[in-house]
Amino acid sequence: MQQFDVLIIGSGLAGLTLALRTAEHKNVCLVSKRSINDTASDWAQGGIAAVLNDEDSIENHIQDTLVAGGGLCDEAVTRMVAEHAKESVEWLIEQGVGFTREHDNSGYHLTREGGHSHRRIIHAADATGHAVQMTLSDKVKQHPNITLMEYHIAVDLITTSKIHQNKVDSSKIVPTDDNTCLGAYVLDKSTGKVLTIAAQNTILATGGAGKVYLYTTNPDISTGDGIAMAWRAGCRVANMEFIQFHPTCLFHPHAKSFLISEAVRGEGGLLKLADGTRFMFDHDERLELAPRDVVARAIDFEMKKRGLDCVYLDITDKPLSFIKEHFPNIYKRCLEFGIDISKTPIPVVPAAHYTCGGVMTDDKGRTDIANLYAVGETACTGLHGANRLASNSLLECLVFGQMAAKDILSQPAKPSPQLPYWDESRVTDADEEVLITHTWDELRRFMWNYVGIVRTDKRLSRALHRIHMLRDEVYEFYSNFKISNDLIELRNLLQVAELIVESAISRKESRGLHYSKDHTNLEVEPIPTVLEPSNYDSLLDNE
Structure with a gap:
């Protein structure tokens, strides 16, 4: 078992920001599913929305965000993000990010994107994400307090609730009245071994779930891992029907x-x-x-x-x-x-481009489970509502990375419990890997056809039926065979697909990114879609 103060799962802008902002005072482990720079953040082209000149105002930025969000944005969160935008950009400049300047070098060039009333998008040509990602990842690699684990994929969170449910000896677990996150099981893809990583605080920064669709702008790593793990651990998710295309x-x-x-x-x-x-x-x-x-x-x-x-x-x-x-x-x-x-x-x-919903958090990135945070596209903070305003995504990563780091640094040190190891003594090597590939392809195709830009009740019902059938097949596979990267991702994609469809079925209106031919009305009172966690099978179900 390895122990750290802070375990960050995901190496995009949210994860990198939080790592750098906590590493001066904490021992940090950063887990990346592939290389540290293989992230959705690295693919981001546009820029970062921030009020950086006198012709614009924070009120304008807030209003533009609220209008795009279709009445479902949290106004307090929106204001907090807009007010911290300028200092977040200045922090990036301090780190060495080279944003594009005006020809006369009088300042930074600002562009305008859809939904914005002013030019307020600071950018590095048309590869802003790459410029930011490379700058921060270089600093992470050099930091003595950050342990980088590339080509490792998180399997599931370890919580007190799951340990007790599985009747594991919990005598050494720190007593708590609440469900508390104690770390995660992580698969080393080079060896096939599952590591047990204990942490005082665990952060989900795994990005979105674009790969649940046949056509997506997202990299292959965007399989909704953090959302699925949090749901299985007992967190609420919200607004999953709002998938931005x-x-x-x-x-x-x-x-x-x-x-x-x-x-x-x-x-x-x-x-x-x-x-x-x-x-x-x-x-x-x-x-x-x-x-x-x-x-x-x-x-x-x-x-x-x-x-x-x-x-x-x-x-x-x-x-x-x-x-x-x-x-x-x-x-x-x-x-x-x-x-x-x-x-x-x-x-x-x-x-498919962006997952506007996700794991419900407060304004510090805290989830329903103690010591567990979610930041970036994995989270539903209340900023995006029913539709994300362009270039607010990288901004959200920066601001909530800062807020979560500040909250973590304010906490006293906690003792690290002894955690149960991953046990695969009763499973065997998979004999039909092709089943994973075929299921993945089928899932992405019917999600595109039935749960895409335009939806109907019949299409959603048909999609949910197929998801349940595939989920049962994958559950059996997961229970009997050793886990692999592809199996973990497929299991997570099926869970996220179910959350998307269930959320879409429950919304009997057309709002923002959710458009239904059967419910073209717009309800007067905008209400978020909140799904409560089910009694999901434990992460130790294959033991």
Whole structure:
């Protein structure tokens, strides 16, 4: 058993921020499922929303967030995030992040994205996430108080409740009246061995669940691990029906879900049909700068109405020098596929992009379970409501990473209990790994078809039926065979898929990112969708 003050599961911006902000006073373990930089944060193109000039105001940022959120944002949390945005950006600058400056070097260049009333997006060309990720990960690697575990995947959380349920000798467990998180079981993918890691505080920073869908802008690691683990441990989840579909993903058979940044539309890119006709006039007065849910539904509508494979994003009216300066990576990547975006419109389609719901937390990132935090896309903090405003995601990682770190550092040291080891004495090696692959493919395909941009009661019911059948099959597999990375991810994806569908079924209206053909009304009183944890089988069920 290994012991740490702080165990952080996930190495994106939220995890890195929290690690660096606690490591001066705590012994930190940072677990990364792949390499430290293989994260959704690293893929983020647009930027970070913050009020950085006198033409804008915090009230404007708050209002834009509330409007995009469809009445479900927590106003107090929204204000806290907006008020801490500038200092969060300044902290990144202190760490060495090189944001794009104006030509005259008078300040930082700010762009505008859909749903924003002002230019307030600070960015590093069109690869902001990569610039931030590389800067902070380099500091994490060099920090003497941070132990980095790459190519390790968390299996499940260890809590007092689960230990007692399984009648494990708990004489050495610190007594508590509450369900308390004591650490996690973590699979070392290089050896196949499961480690027992004890921690005074455990943080879930595992990102979202985009890989539950067939088409997504997310990296392969986005399998909802933290949300599923927290649910199984006893945490509530909220607003899981609100899956944001980014309107503009590059449509090409070999592009593998390459995102075309919101900033392309912010800088004048126009959405068109193949014949050059613009169509956003028919959908929203804000045209291409409408919030993502509106634009994604408009594109989906036009594609289905006309039987199209894609629509086009046209920025050819900008000079090549402008495009290379503002969108160097998008220009280069599209060119690799034979698309010169300075001369040819970009073929685009919507794709699953962001999980607005997640593990319920307070304004410090604390969950329902003592000593367990959730930050970043894993969490439902109340900031995003029914639809996340563009470039508020990296900002949320920064602010809640800071808030959680401050709360952790304010706590007195706790004794570390002796925890039970992972026992696989009664399981064998899997004999049919192909079952995992086939189940994964089936899940992602019917989630895309039945629980996508437009939903119906019949589609949701059919999806839930299939999920339950697959879940039972995977449970049997999990109970009888040694675990693997693919099996852990599939188990988590099925759990998250169930939470998404159950949440969607319970919402009898169309709001924000959830659009139902059977319930096109908008209820007067916006109410979050909160799911209470079920009596889920224990993490030790294979022992």
